[in-house]
Amino acid sequence: MSKVVLSCRGLSKIYGTGAENVTVLNDVSFDLAAGESVAIVGASGSGKSTFLHLLGGLDYATSGDVLIAGRSWTAMSEKERGLWRNRHMGFVYQHHHLLPEFTAVENVAMPLYVRGLPKAAADAEAQEWLEKVGLGHRLLHTPAALSGGERQRTAIARALVTRPSVVLADEPTGNLDRQTAEQVFTLFRELSVQSGVAFVLVSHDPGLAAQLDRTMRLQDGVLSDASL
Numbered sequence: 001m002s003k004v005v006l007s008c009r010g011l012s013k014i015y016g017t018g019a020e021n022v023t024v025l026n027d028v029s030f031d032l033a034a035g036e037s038v039a040i041v042g043a044s045g046s047g048k049s050t051f052l053h054l055l056g057g058l059d060y061a062t063s064g065d066v067l068i069a070g071r072s073w074t075a076m077s078e079k080e081r082g083l084w085r086n087r088h089m090g091f092v093y094q095h096h097h098l099l100p101e102f103t104a105v106e107n108v109a110m111p112l113y114v115r116g117l118p119k120a121a122a123d124a125e126a127q128e129w130l131e132k133v134g135l136g137h138r139l140l141h142t143p144a145a146l147s148g149g150e151r152q153r154t155a156i157a158r159a160l161v162t163r164p165s166v167v168l169a170d171e172p173t174g175n176l177d178r179q180t181a182e183q184v185f186t187l188f189r190e191l192s193v194q195s196g197v198a199f200v201l202v203s204h205d206p207g208l209a210a211q212l213d214r215t216m217r218l219q220d221g222v223l224s225d226a227s228l
């Protein structure tokens, strides 16, 4: 059995209090092995983004816990969470979240600067990743001078440059046209497989979900295997 890199145990999330409350996650338990990929599907409002935020330690569960590489988010301070995310996790969202005043290389190198890597070494790593996503000819462009697909490829390079254990992706190609979305997603999946990164994808697109190892459905607060 391969190593578990992400484990959630009895995870619940209730928004609001009293009669107004909404139970979005109800006692969810789930393990992800190193290098494994899973798609989370579910109707709009079923709690997919909430779940992803909790997996990334970006929000607080009402009860239960998430462990990343063996460490629990609830046992960490905000500062420790930031360091642990930088060490173990990559994130890609529907919107690229690139910093507008920095070049593609600097955007990709940003998590390495945060780690304290000297700029020249970080930029060299970032350049390698931009070449892997087919943007070796766009190194010094700022986000405004990149196409939508190029921005998402830059965001993918930034998520993988730290060689994380887990990547969380929330509709990573949701803003792209169908053909570009498929190309960008296939590249993302292939690079994750090559790097041995575990992958959690939230997507409305069954075609993308089908490319991953497993599909799980979130419905009425319960996470279940969608193939059953």
Ligand SMILES: Nc1ncnc2c1ncn2[C@@H]1O[C@H](COP(=O)(O)OP(=O)(O)OP(=O)(O)O)[C@@H](O)[C@H]1O
Residues within 6 Å of the ligand: 015, 016, 022, 024, 042, 043, 044, 045, 046, 047, 048, 049, 050, 051
């Ligand atoms: N801060 C909040 N306070 C109260 N309710 C919230 C909050 N954030 C989300 N919700 C509710 O929790 C439920 C789940 O929201 P979430 O965004 O996780 O769903 P989703 O499955 O990602 O939806 P979509 O596919 O439309 O993006 C929704 O009913 C939403 O209204």
